[in-house]
Amino acid sequence: MTRTASTALTTPTHPETVFTYGAPALKYGAGSSDEIGFDLSQYDVRRALVVTDPGVAATGHPQRVADQMAQFGIEARVFDGSHVEPTDDSLREAIEFARETGPWDAYVAVGGGSAIDTAKAVNLLATNPGELMDYINVPVGKGAAPVNALRPLVAVPTTTGTGSESTTICVLDVLSLKVKTGISHPRLRPTLAVVDPLLTLTQPPGVTAASGMDILCHALESYTARPFDSYERKEAAQRVPYCGANPIADMWAEKSMSLLATSFRRAVAHGEDADARGDMALAATFAGMGFGNAGVHIPHACAYPIAGRVKDFRPDGYPADEPMVPHGMAVSLTAPEAFRFTFDAAPERHVRAAELLDPSLDRSGDPRDLLPGVLTALMRDIGIPNGIGAVGYDEGDVDDLVDGALKQQRLLATAPREVTADDAAEILRASLSLW
Ligand SMILES: NC(=O)c1ccc[n+]([C@@H]2O[C@H](COP(=O)([O-])OP(=O)(O)OC[C@H]3O[C@@H](n4cnc5c(N)ncnc54)[C@H](O)[C@@H]3O)[C@@H](O)[C@H]2O)c1
Ligand SMILES: [Zn+2]
Structure with missing residues (x-):
């Protein structure tokens, strides 16, 4: 059948031209x-x-x-x-x-x-x-x-x-x-x-650090997500809340990263600092508006089994009655290696993110190392554990964690590169100890 212009626009194989944006009404401020x-x-x-x-x-x-x-x-x-x-x-x-x-x-x-x-x-x-x-x-x-x-x-x-x-x-x-x-x-x-x-203001430092890493990963993952226009065209009824990186989500992600650069370390070290807390609250909201539409990918997919299969880790600032790896901590532990893996899909975005997070970034050396380096420096400063090894996992757990991460296909569909079991194993293995 010869395709006419009008059928070409509705055929499901035509590249996507539409993205969506949703957000609640918002009231912000002290x-x-x-x-x-x-x-x-x-x-x-x-x-x-x-x-x-x-x-x-x-x-x-x-x-x-x-x-x-x-x-x-x-x-x-x-x-x-x-x-x-x-x-x-x-x-x-x-x-x-x-x-x-x-x-x-x-x-x-x-x-x-x-x-x-x-x-x-x-x-x-x-x-x-x-x-x-x-x-x-x-x-x-x-x-x-x-x-x-x-x-x-x-x-x-x-x-x-x-x-x-x-x-x-x-x-x-x-x-x-x-x-x-x-x-x-x-x-x-x-x-x-x-x-x-x-x-x-009363968030304990451990909660501020873990939940702040969640903001950062929301911003980074949505910013580096597979672009909305690289998918096959969907019908109206097939649209999902996560539609891939797009110009509106990008704007929120970039702004969120700039606020984190100014205020994240300060909010952890000086919880009473109202300006730092205000910036963090805005950063969280901005990142939510971005990732809530664009989506997240590899660090979040890996976080699900890291948190779900916890052994005996009990983080500071959280209820001590049960072991847990808090969501933001779980997400952050594979982030440096995940962004090393995704670098080739969008090098300029990875470099730009590193610059936003560290305006005095030293750009010499391999550009693949820039974002992982910025992330691990931050994680050390705010007391995030040194990799998944520090929350109780070892080499023998990698296959099990890979299995859990690959079950998160809804999230991995937003990754900018296909993630095989071997890729996931490599990311998790390299995340056993980060520094
Ligand atoms: N729905 C989403 O879009 C979405 C996105 C990311 C994560 N999550 C989920 O959210 C949960 C994690 O939420 P969270 O990181 O905001 O932490 P949380 O709600 O689990 O709270 C963490 C701890 O901090 C305490 N706390 C919270 N605010 C406090 C305050 N102002 N003063 C003193 N103590 C305070 C709580 O009592 C709790 O012990 C996970 O289940 C995660 O999977 C949901
Ligand atoms: Zn999250």
Whole structure:
């Protein structure tokens, strides 16, 4: 059949010409969390459930947010049972609490990615039929799409990291399978992100360091992701939230890296520095707006098994009752080697990123070493462990970790190069000890 111009535009093999951008409404700044009662009253909310975790509850912020809703006639209750890094069990518990105490007109998540992701799952299952596994990404779950609209969700981050306040994702551990996976759908995106840097001042240094590496990897991975126009053209119904690197996501990633260059080390060493905290909060939001549309790739794919198969590592600043490799730490440990591997796909982007992160960068030597060098110098300075060996893995674990990383095909589809099992093994082996 001869192809006409009009069929050429709709044929699925035609290169992609379209990218998408989604983001929630945003309120940023010191004191912005004092206005949530008013904000909710704009959505005719009468009853709101505040979702948090025990560590954040201890700062008093969630209760303060709940208390100021009363002036607007809103009945609020705090659920402080989110698990730090949610599991299927912890999400089921939170969903059950919401279903028993509901119906709720709106949800307000006050906390890091753990509390925000818990609120996303609660909102999904309190407004839609079925159970958690129905909505979890395939192949772990059924990957069903919600049939009903969700209630308004206001996300109030207290860490400077995940960007979950602007993304369509909820990340969880499925305990019986020892696998980290997620739920991903545009309806999960919070209605309003309220980013109040004052709430982040109490983050312990270990949390600031790990969650800050999450920001950095979001920015770097989306910046170096496979470009949106290198994919085959999708039909309207096939579009996914992660569409590859594109000019809008690039802009957020670059700005995020510049803020990190100025303020990351300072925020870890001097947690009381309000300017550094403000920059980190902006950096997290910017990176979230970028990667939430472009996607992330190899470091995040490797992080899932690194966190999911943890042995006995207990990081400073996190609850000591269970071993864990926090998300941001897990992501950062393979980043230097992953970006060495992706260098050839877009050399100028890797060099540009290194320059943004270190404006006084010495550009002599092999350009492949620039970004890995900037990353390892930063990681040493802020107390990130020296590679996956330092969190308990050895050569004998590499095959198992490769297996887990390759299961993250949704993420690896955004990598700028194809990643074979041998490539992943090489990256993980070189990441056993970084310096
Ligand atoms: N949905 C997304 O888009 C997305 C993106 C990246 C990561 N994640 C997920 O988010 C989770 C990690 O979230 P996180 O890094 O924000 O940390 P977190 O929510 O797990 O919190 C880490 C620790 O810091 C404490 N804490 C948080 N804020 C505090 C504050 N202001 N003062 C004192 N203590 C505070 C918490 O109580 C907890 O013990 C992981 O489950 C990860 O997989 C989600
Ligand atoms: Zn992340």
